[in-house]
Amino acid sequence: MGAKLRPRAQGHRPCRRPIATCGLNPRAGQDSIPAMFQSVRLYRCLDFRSTWIVARGWFQQQSAPCGDGKSTSAFLSRRAAVLCPGAAYAAFLKSRLAAEGVSLVGVDFLTPGRCWEKLRASLVPERRAAERSDLHLLLSAAAADFPEISSAQTVARTPELLMRCLDALAAAGWEWDEIGRPELKPVMERFRELLSRAGLSAAQEIDRLMFDRAGSKRPIFDDLLLMGFDGRHWPIWNVLRAAIRSSCRASVCLSEPRANAPEADILWVNSWEDNFGEAEMTVDTTSDSPFATLAAAIETGGNAPAGHKPSFLVGSDTQEEAMAVVTMAIHWLGQPECESVAIVCPGAGSLAREISLLLSRYDIPYHDGIGYPEPPSRGDTAWKHWLDLQLNYDLESLLAFLHVNPQAADCTGKSAKELRREIIKTSDELLSHDVAAAAEAIQQARAPLFQRLPEKAAISDFISAMESIVRPIPGVGSSDKIELIREHAGLCLEGLDEPVGRECFIRWAEALTAQQRRVAADSGKHPYARVRLMTYAKSEGQTWSHAILCGLNRSLWPPDEQSMPFLAEETIESLNRRAIAVGRHGEGHNVADAKHGCIIGPRDRSAFAFRQFLNAIEATTRELCFAASFSDDSDPSLMSAPSDYLLMAHHAAFGAPLDQNRMSEFRCRTSHWLSGIHARAAEVSVEERSEVEQTQKARDERTDPAKPFGIYECALAEPPSNPPVLSSTDWQNAMAVPDLVWIQRYLKAEPPPELPNQADWRKTIGTWVHTWLGRAFSCGKETGKEACGRIRLKAMPGRDELLGALRAAAETTLSWARNISAATGRQLPDWWERTHFEAASSAEHLADMVLDFAREEWPLCAAECNIPNDAPVRIPGVGELPLRGRMDLLLAKSAAGPFLVLDFKTGSVANPTPASFSRGENLQILLYGLSLLGLCEDIAMALASAEEQRVKCSFLSDDLADPSVLRLLERIVIMHRTGRFGCAYEIRSRHGQSGTYPLATLRVPRHIVEAKKQLFEQRHPSSAGKGLRRKTGDSK
Structure with missing residues (x-):
């Protein structure tokens, strides 16, 4: 069947003669080609098949034997090169040539980057090109010199955005002054000055010089084939033309x-x-793509004629989509007509990574044109976190650095765990995340770990300061990094002695030392494999027999092209119109003028993405499949909208819209198809099945309400021989999050340390109030009396004495904070002092409440005293429970009792009643009271809240008489003895903060957790009713 010519673009001049041999440009000016060149041939190609006609003939000519008297040495010394857009395109060409038996000897495959290096070394050797990191550094430094310009401060912080605009303008031959943004003109002038003083040139300036000089020097190439380039490559227009002018014979394939x-x-x-x-x-007249009509229908919004239909795969999520894609590829590979399978993804991401993992898992050789970032070494990770610490200089960055590099704490003389604990405690007390303040508070201001680079310095001074700070810190692995920075600065920034800001320098050093390599799995390093994994952007100009176009969801493809902040779409269109000149064929033949090129704007990039999608469809000769996901990975409960391209493809193929019901139908078909295939595979893949048996068993047992808590739900298989001793706070938390307490205390797995939220000032108020009240109630006179031989009882201080000690403790905290702030060159903010005043008022209110409550009945007290822990706490009718903890305040009438345990609260609390205890509330004071039961039977517990007017009291004997309280205590004893805690039903709270769970912890529905708790109580019947009761006549 003859090839169907694609409709010609409007405004495109028709071709009149077959070959352009002379290469002379009739237009006068610097763009004319010297007569020393033999020929430049241009070819217009509809697709790769027509491009291949030209390329195959060119390669055959290069590999032809010397039959015209030429020597073998002359044949081997010829300089032939192929210039193509990227390495993936070059690998595709090599695979086609190898399949057809065409020799590649003596032909060099060049990418634009390698070609640019060759041209620069030959044509402009005296110029040094500024690297991207150097340009960002100089632009940021230039913008920082103009603090009065608001937009300049934005550039100083994020120079990348403006640099993209400057790149686009320079590549098209425009200056900043020509776009009508005068407010940044001083920044541009300063930037050019710094660039000149550093002895550097922008790449676009070198491009133009290369093009100007190319015609006056000896050619670099004898034969050059340029193919695969289109309107996307306007930024390298001068490089490509310089390559043509630097060759004796050139062939150019245009799309x-x-x-x-x-x-x-x-x-x-x-x-x-x-x-x-x-x-x-x-034109290739041998065959035509069976999906050319489908691409034409998508492009025009029509319906494709009846014929070969594409397949549609919709996975429930990204993993199922990847599994469907790989399964379809394996299915096609088994067909005799399958020559190659193209798996086209939007770009690097979870979908491409999942597909590559599955291909490697099934031992399928493939060519991975996407790859994944090379995992950094431990030293690289520590270096990156140290730079983040220098950039942000807050305690979050410091703790993150200590987490990835614990040995860094050695330079302070403390262990990482001890240092982290002191930092968090200091942050809680200071209500600050400032590193300098924390260093002063823990007396480590001179330690290298807490040192910071100067705010502004020359590059050489920054490097020296960096070396002096980092060298004493172990584990950073900075020797090679600092040497790289010093070498690059000496080579590229030798003439720059201007001081730059700390943020500019750190971002420059980070970009210079960052790992940017992308690697592939061993099974993905086969450039000649039949399966090729690539992106849409790199798929153009290739062909394949089978193709799967995946990732067709609105959030993935096509990308949402945004306009550049400093270069509006209207400005781009205006500049492009100004760059248009009338070509040699007169009015209507629009070309770029001699000095300018075309700027690629957001609309152009969107059009290019659509063209890539259509070309990928037309490049398929046998089978075509579209793939997408049904749900959003970030929230599986939400549907992920299909891409506009998928909607158009479905409408063109079936003449009907792709609605939600149709997407659900495709998802069910895909799931059913996969389950059938993998069910058959599971019959013979015992090893593969065993890999998921454990996970499946764990899931089944966790979600089975008929089974009690087992080994998959924070429960030990056998009771521990020496169970850990938990604190009263641990048991209080175990009522809400038993799984977290079990992980931390029984498995000794602590979550990463977290700083208190600066906005959560109530926690800091609570810390201050407890500390001040503890010091105030300790000011009473010594009585020489002790309870249990350990708790020293002092006389209850008078009101004036107590309030005086309380105010002195509060003033000590305020003076301490002021001294630390002064040492760091700051002042305490007003909100900090207001918070301190509020805490002092709450503390005085609590002290007054206790004094009014105690009066003459409780003459003795002990503040911040540990509970007696020489023997386990004996719970009447229940058992023993080892316990540790510290009471806020213990009141006593004598050394032998009665006793009252008092707990301070800065927020509202429930009354200490049996009902609240049975719900797990106020459990701390109940356990405190039980710890004193061996000393005296008359024990009371009380809560003093800063939001209440009186102390709330409860008697232990009354509480133990309640069966619900005994059931709770019995449950605690059994949990401790057996090591079976169970799990919580809410992992991430929608209201308030949540604990840190291990990765991949799944939520269990609430009704299942409650059913398992009931099974737990049924297996351990309570002995409620056997507790102590308060004797008749006892008074509260």
Whole structure:
């Protein structure tokens, strides 16, 4: 069947003659090609099949034997090169040539980057190109010199955004002054000055010099084949033209613009023909893509004629989509007509990574054109976190650095665990996350770990300061990093002696030392494999027999192209219109003028993405499949909207819209298809099945309400021989989050340390109030009396004495904080002193409440005293429970009792009643009271809240007489003895803070957790009713 010519783009000049041989440009000016060149041939190609006609002939000519008297040495010394967009395209060409038996000897495959290096070394050797990190450093330093310009401060913090605009303008031949943004003109002038003083040049400036000089020097290439480039490559327009002018013979394959091509594509082809002569149209008349009509229907919004339909796969999530894609690829590989399978993804991400993992898991050789970032070493990770610490200089960054590099604490003379504990405690007391303040508080201000780079210095001074700070810190692995920075600074920034800001320097050092390599699995390093994993952007210009276009969800493809902040879409269109000139064929033949190129804007990039999608469809010769996900990975309860491209493809293929019901139908079909295939595979894959048996068993037992808590729900298989001793706070927390307490105390697995939230000032108020009240009630006179031989009882201080000691303790905290702030060059903010005043008022209110409550009945007291722990706490009618803890205040009438345990609260609390105890509330004071039961039977517990007007009291004997309280205590004893805690039903609270759970911890529904708790109580019947009761006549 003959090839169907694609409708010609509007405004594109028709071809008149087959070959442009002379290469002379009739237009006068610097763009004319010298007569020393033999020929430049241009070809317009509809697709890769027509491109391959030109490329195959060129390669055959290069590999032809020397039959015209040429020597073998001359044949081998020829300089032939192929210039293509990237390594993936080069690998595809090599695979095609190898399949057809065409020799590649003596042909060099060049990417634009390698070609640029060759041209620069030959044509502009005296110029040094500024690297991306150098440009960002200099631009940020230039912007920082103009604090009065608001937009300049934005540039100083994030120079990348403005640098992208400058790149686009420079590549198209424009200056900043020409776009009408005068407010940043001083910044631009300062930037050019710094760039000149550093002896550096922008890459676009070197591009233009290379093009200007290319015609006056000896050619670099004898034969050059340029293919795969289109309107996306306007930024390297001068590089490609310089390569043509640096070759004796050049062949250029141009992609024929599509019917609705953007102006950039049309200008691209017209400008090539205007510079180098008319192009020959090449057409492959042997075959046509069976999906060309589908692509045309998608492009025009129509319906494709009846014929070969594509497949649609919709996975429940990204994992199932990847499994469906790989399964389809394996299915196709078993067909005899399958020559190659292209798996096209939006880009690097979870979908591409999951597909590559599955291909490697099934031992399928493939070519991974996407890859994944090379995992950093421990030293690289520590270095990155140290730079983050220098940049942010807050305690979160410091703790993160200590977490990845615990040995860094050695320079302070303390262990990492001890240092983290002191830092968190200091942050809680100071209500601050400032590193300098914490260093002063823990007396480590001179330790290298807490040192910071100067605020502003020359590059050489920054490097010296960095070395002096980092060298004493073990584990950073900074020797090679600092040497790399010093070497690069000496080579590229030798002439720059201007001081730069700390943030500019740190970002520059981070970019310079960052690992940017992408690697592939061993099974993905086969460039000639039949399966090829690639992105849409790198798929153009290739062909394959089978293709799977995946990731067709709105959040993935096409990308949401945003306009550049400093270069609006209207400005881009205006500049592009100004760059258009009339070509050699007169009015209507639009080309780029001699000095400018085309700027690629957001609309052009969106048009290019659509073109890549259509070209990927047309490049398929046998089978085509579209793939997407049904749900959003971030929230599986939400549906992930299908891409606009998927909607258009479905409408073109079936003549009906792709609604939610249709997506659900595709998802069910895909799931059923996968389950059938993998069910059959499971019959023979015993090893693979065993890998998931444990996980499946754990899930089944966790979600079975008929089974009690087992080994998969924070429970030991056998009772421990020496169970850990938990504190009263631990048991209080175990009522809400038993799984977290079990993980931390029985498995000794602590979560990463977290700083208190600065906005959570109530926690700091509670810390201050407890500390001040403990010091105030300890000021009473010594009585020489002791309870249990350990608790020293003092006389209850008078009101004036107590309040005086309380105010002195509060003033000590305030003076301590002021001294630390002064040492760091700051003042305490007003909100800090207001918070301190509020805490002092709460403490005085609690002290007054206790004095009014105690009066003459409780003459003795002990503050911040540990509970007696020489023997386990004996709970009447229940058993024994080892316990540790510290009471806020113990009141006593004598050394032998009665006793009252009093707990301070700065927030509202429930009354200490049997009902609240049975719900797990106020459990701390109940356990405190039980710990004193061996000393005296008359024990009371009380709560003093800063939001109440009187102390709330409860008697232990009354509480133990309640069966619900005894059931709770019995449950605690059994949990401790057996090591079976169970799990909570809410992992992440929607209201308030949540604990830190291990990765991949799944939520269990509440009704299942409650059913398991009932089974626990049924297996351990309570002995309620056997507790002590208060004797008749006892008074509260």
